[in-house]
Amino acid sequence: MSLPLTNDGAQWVKSIQGGECTAEEVCEALIAQITRYEPDIRAFAAFDPNRVLQQAQAIDSRPNKGKLSGLPIGVKDIFDTVDFATEYFSPIYRDHLPSRDCSVVARLRREGAIVMGKTETTEFAFMHTGPTRNPHALDHTPGSSSAGSAAGLAAGFFPVALGSQTAGSLLKPASYCGLFAFKPTRGIVSLEGVKPLAPSFDTVGWYGRSMDDLQLLAEVLLEPYLSLRTPSINRSLRLACVIDEFWPTVETPVKEALLTSLLTLRSQGHHIQNTSTPFSLKQLADCHKTVNDREGSRALAYEYASRRNQLSASTLEMIENGLRLTFAEELAAKTAITAAANAYPQFMADYDAIITLSTPHSAPEGLLTTGTSDLIKVWNTLGVPQLNIPLTLPGHLPVGLQIVGIQGGDGRLLEVGKVIAGALGISRSMETLKPY
Numbered sequence: 001m002s003l004p005l006t007n008d009g010a011q012w013v014k015s016i017q018g019g020e021c022t023a024e025e026v027c028e029a030l031i032a033q034i035t036r037y038e039p040d041i042r043a044f045a046a047f048d049p050n051r052v053l054q055q056a057q058a059i060d061s062r063p064n065k066g067k068l069s070g071l072p073i074g075v076k077d078i079f080d081t082v083d084f085a086t087e088y089f090s091p092i093y094r095d096h097l098p099s100r101d102c103s104v105v106a107r108l109r110r111e112g113a114i115v116m117g118k119t120e121t122t123e124f125a126f127m128h129t130g131p132t133r134n135p136h137a138l139d140h141t142p143g144s145s146s147a148g149s150a151a152g153l154a155a156g157f158f159p160v161a162l163g164s165q166t167a168g169s170l171l172k173p174a175s176y177c178g179l180f181a182f183k184p185t186r187g188i189v190s191l192e193g194v195k196p197l198a199p200s201f202d203t204v205g206w207y208g209r210s211m212d213d214l215q216l217l218a219e220v221l222l223e224p225y226l227s228l229r230t231p232s233i234n235r236s237l238r239l240a241c242v243i244d245e246f247w248p249t250v251e252t253p254v255k256e257a258l259l260t261s262l263l264t265l266r267s268q269g270h271h272i273q274n275t276s277t278p279f280s281l282k283q284l285a286d287c288h289k290t291v292n293d294r295e296g297s298r299a300l301a302y303e304y305a306s307r308r309n310q311l312s313a314s315t316l317e318m319i320e321n322g323l324r325l326t327f328a329e330e331l332a333a334k335t336a337i338t339a340a341a342n343a344y345p346q347f348m349a350d351y352d353a354i355i356t357l358s359t360p361h362s363a364p365e366g367l368l369t370t371g372t373s374d375l376i377k378v379w380n381t382l383g384v385p386q387l388n389i390p391l392t393l394p395g396h397l398p399v400g401l402q403i404v405g406i407q408g409g410d411g412r413l414l415e416v417g418k419v420i421a422g423a424l425g426i427s428r429s430m431e432t433l434k435p436y
Helices: 009-017 023-041 049-060 103-110 147-154 171-177 211-221 244-249 252-267 281-299 301-306 313-324 327-350 374-380 410-423
Strands: 044-046 072-076 114-119 160-165 180-183 203-208 238-241 271-274 353-357 386-391 399-404
Touching: 009 023, 009 072, 009 211, 023 049, 023 072, 023 114, 044 147, 049 114, 072 147, 103 160, 103 211, 114 147, 147 160, 147 171, 147 203, 160 211, 171 180, 171 386, 171 399, 180 211, 180 410, 203 211, 211 410, 238 327, 244 281, 244 374, 252 271, 252 353, 252 386, 252 399, 252 410, 281 301, 281 313, 281 327, 281 374, 353 374, 353 410, 374 386, 374 399, 386 410, 399 410
Parallel strands: 072 114, 072 160, 238 271, 238 353
Antiparallel strands: 044 114, 160 203, 180 203, 180 386, 353 399, 386 399
């Protein structure tokens, strides 16, 4: 059977539930795609087609296939899995096989998801980059630590994927690879069994081919801890456009893409106000680094003490900077973050969401540098939900439109994202099934 690999995850679930195809047939089609393009994309840290097919056959034999009914998913290699090694892109953990799945993977499998494999990450989800290449341009970076999940989705290896975000690790690869992505309110999705870096910021998130895909995984991972039962929006949106101190860093083609998007939204009756926050975004970015390095030095204390010679230069620099910083400096940074978080709800009282950019530029050339995360991490620092909606730049690689909500307003943010994507005519992620 020839299956359309461009189907989004929600379509595959309906097709399997309706008996139009089996989970095994879907996985066989994706395995063929992976076999053809993975040698150049290098999205996987671990991939075994036999294990994939065994999972699919088990799902097909289940009378109750679950809400996800054979949905193939890529899993970032900082999430523990019982049947694939979890190595965190570190030689210290080569061939490390956890005794059980992390909480998120276990929940997804229980609802019928199929783990296609472990996707490449940076060392301990920090900065030392892996081998993954951008499917839209193989000589350009796919982004930071969730890059394997993003590139694999863009290359048609799976329709949805798990990632995580401590600074910009989820939305940046989504921006560079032209994907829909959702990072929920921090703390709602369990991090049990996920390698920590900076617990004050670490958050599970996911990629999809459409807003429906993001919603599908949200209904599994956020319920019952956070209700998504939000009425559809049948009125004009009230949006705050916020870039503030970072506007000078935005490249001209990206500025033009943002301004064109805002013009389109305004032409359809949506209200957008250019404004500034009551707190400094630049200060938040600086506070993020202080807390990240302090907490990172604690999270990797064992590796630093016992296997220091196997850590990369960038990870060593982060740990040693964290050790030089004082508790008073960490406390001051966290106090400033708390003050901004407390001021944020009042600032947002008149708006449905913030609309801004995910990155100030498209994917840089080369694989060693992934560009800035400042436009993403300032909001991640506050723990609020974030969306990436892919934007096309004629003659350039894709970039992302970032939509930011309020803590606990995840269901509303997903509805806002649907309205914005619909108004801009963006229904699907920008997969490149033939990468070159």
